[in-house]
Amino acid sequence: MQVTRELFDEVMVPNYNPASMVPVKGEGSRVWDQEGKEYIDFAGGIAVNVLGHCHPELVKVLKEQGEQLWHLSNVYTNEPAIRLAKKLNDATFSERVYFANSGAEVNEAALKLARRYALEHFSPSKDKIIAFTQGFHGRTFFTVTVGGQAAYSDGFGPKPGAVEHCAYNDLAAFAELINDDTCAVMMEPLQGEGGIITPDPDFVKGVKALCEKHNALLIFDEVQSGVGRTGHLYAYMGLDVIPDILTTAKSLGGGIPIGAMLTTAKIAASLKPGTHGSTYGGNPLACAIAEKTLDIINDQAILDGVKSKEALFREHLERINAKYHIFSEIRGKGMLLGCAMNEKYQGRARDFMMAATEQGLMCLVAGMNVVRFAPSLVIPDADIVEGLKRFEAGIAHVVANDKLAETV
Known part of the structure; x- marks a missing residue:
């Protein structure tokens, strides 16, 4: 069978519109497509490939665990799941862990737990959930409703109730x-x-x-910001605020699907046997790889390296912007950075992303106005410099085409 991008359109549901090239191999921060063209990866599988592609220590664990035990379901427990939960608890505020397969699933679990906890400790009327506009918490109907972006939640019928939204960074409105x-x-x-x-x-x-004043649980969605991405193991550690529940996924598995909900023993007690579950959640193959990923990332040298790599990114992005004047600001922290389009280039983030791809750089967007970078935390500095050189070449191409169009 000849596998092509065109075949995708014939066999797949059209909810995605992937790039024209088809990647077939990855190593570290480099990826190769079917034609043998090489790309530097600043996308990281949307902040998933925290150690790059095919990290040798993860490959070793994959092979070892793959020859022992893949899946049991939660009718039984397993050693990798127990070890991973213990390490997550030891490294964070948490006392109890629930495993699932994705960020959406652990966010769903966190929301159900919060409702259940309120029911058991207060009253049935204590059911309101507040989230923030432009938030994103997953694609299940509950989580997409809680996420504050109507474009993702409208058009599917009646939404779950008792969900309200507030502007991010507006404490007065929240109060x-x-x-x-x-x-x-x-x-x-x-x-x-x-x-x-x-x-x-x-x-x-x-x-x-305010959560403490009103006996509301604070849930931190660290699906994207967690596991070292901000230069802290979890972003809450740099904010001097401890949540009641934390969700983590993406980088946790280093490329293998896994999610975890972390919370205290008191709160966790509301999810009694039978109240929630996941067939694949906590399976030994995913947990073994996540355990090794956590072992590698939860190291001060790695976390400090994230901060120095952020500085390198910013240095070159500021130099590029001084030349081309397309960004209003460079946002974010650690290895989760965004280049926000200025007024002249509003709505054009995808144009720059696609131009970068043509130059051999994989990157992302975050909405219509932000080019996003979420690379491996251990990406070599040389790959950062080379990747930004390719990004600059893509920018130059877009700007040159714009000038050409203006003269026609």
């Missing part, structure tokens, strides 16, 4: 919205899909204080 009927507040401690928006530290502390 007006929260009350004693609020059971949970879900927020990203660094908004990803919404445009790589960093929170004001006082805003986060104010949200936490």
Whole structure:
């Protein structure tokens, strides 16, 4: 069978529109397509490939665990799941862990847990959930409703109720919205899909204080910001605010699907046997690889390296912008950065992403106005420099075409 991009359109549901090239091999921060063309990967599988492609230590664990035990279901437990849960608890505020397969699934679990906890400890009327506009929490109907982007949630019929939204970084508006009927507040401690928006530290502390005042659980969605991506193991560690529930996925598995919900023993007690579950959640193959990923990332030298790599990115991006004047600002933290289009280039982020791809750089967008970078945390500095050289070549191409069009 000849596998082509055209065959994709014939056999797949059309909810995706992938690039014209088809990647077939990856190693470290480099990827090769069917034609043998090489790309530098600043996309990281959307902040998933935290150690790059085919990291030798992860490959070793994959082979070893692959010859022992793949899947059991939660009728039984397994050693890798128990070890991973213990290490997550030891490394964070958490005392209890629930495993699933994705960020959406652990966010779903967190929201169900919050509702259940409020029901058991307060009253049935305490069911309101507050989230933030331009947030993103997954694609299940519950999580996509809680995410504050109507483009993802409209058009599927009646939505789950008792969900309200507030502007991010607007503490006064949040204070007006929260009350004693609020059971949970879900927020990203660094908004990803919404445009790589960093929170004001006082805003986060104010949200936490108001949650405590109204006995509402604070849920941090660290699906994208977690596992070292900001230069802290989890972003909450750099904000001096401890959530009640934290969700983590993406980078946790180093490329293997896994998600985890972390919380305290008291809160976890509301998910009694039979109240929630996942057939594949906590399977030994995924947990073994996630355990090794966590072991590697939870190292101060790696985390400090993320901060130095951010500085290198910013240095070159500022140089590029001084030449071409297309960004209003460089946003984000660590290895989750966004180049926000200025007024002249509004809505053109995808144009720059596609031009970069043509030059041999894989990157992302975060909405219509932000080019996003979420590379491996251990990407070599030389690959950062070369990747940004290719990015600059893509920018030059777009700008030159714009000038050509103006003269026609």
